[in-house]
Amino acid sequence: MVKIETFAVEQWMDLYEDNAKHNLAETCCAxxxxxxxxSLSGEETDIIDFSHKQTYGAIRGSKALRSNIAKLYSSELTTPLTSENVLVTNGAIQANFLALYASVGPGDHVICHYPTYQQLYSVPKSFGAEVSLWKSSEENDWTLDLAELKSLIQPNTKLIIINNPQNPTGAIIERETLQEIVNIAKQHDITIHCDEVYRPLFHSLGPDVPENPPSILDFGYEKTVSTSSMSKAFSLAGIRLGWVASRSSEIIEACADARHYTLISVGQLDDSVATHALSTSCIGNLLKRNTELAQQNLKDLEEFVRDYESKAAWVRPRAGTTAFIKFIKNGVPVDDVAFCQHLYENNGVMLAPGSQCFGDGKDFKGYVRVGYVPERQVLVDGLKALREFMENGFKSVPLATQ
Known part of the structure; x- marks a missing residue:
């Protein structure tokens, strides 16, 4: 039996989210x-054709859907993707699993951006690969050190895994760094796997970054893989639809071969909804809605951190839906698991503890992940309850053990 580590963040979500009064751990846009x-599309035509017979449908996803997904990667600097470059999956979580399954195995070495979604390093490890964590830190604004990447490469390095925008910090990898990663990968014939599930929600780049960072597929390197879904930036987690995209037909075919063992096709209803959401008439309004909501909600979260600056520290997120906040007492991190448990039990607010969900109990003590793009009132009420806890319950939270 293949041994795989407990998926800590999903276990935590499963344990608490159904009964949370204020769920600020949710990572999807409202x-x-x-x-x-x-309504967003302004069309009166029904999204779903109720007369259409529910067969398996297109095995790899309808051509209309795959064409709409391919347009997400359109760039004036590179050859546009086509529907043949896209494989539809049951969410980004399956897209990641299939792409990793098709890429690595025993004897291979993998380098993974860290912190990140646990699936990206635990799954390769379960397949028998050796995994080196390419660590970023708050002290450096969660940026990546390219010299460290070079030092981690081994003769058997098969894959570099990155996450852009990054979960849980909301940091981004800028164009120049992405280009250097591609250059390094090319030099060593290494495939790059980029989880882009929070793309294109770049809501707070600032004047120093004049454009959204490109997709990893925009650099013209064939051995690149992008995974994403309709859940995070597109507000449609309920349809459970994601994809693998690559310029390499070999990579797409390998993922398709593996996919036959796990999924015949996604549901036709899900396919129809996703096709509509990504259509020209809808996608612009959908992303405008989510970008404006993220910007508005993030201002409130920033105000909270500022008001409790002696107890809470962060690097302000630049994209995505999540923030990583460190809670401290006299400069010492608190026990983040106890913090989240006390907050939940006393004030009904759900957050995700960093050390348990992203650090294997060792790293990121004192950190919690906050999902700040739920519906407006959910965030307002949740922050009000969090403030009440900071005034009345925070003093009872123990410090993290060293």
């Missing part, structure tokens, strides 16, 4: 109904 989606 969810949409089909009625909301239709």
């Amino acid at each position: 969810s949409l109904s089909l009625k909301d989606l239709q």
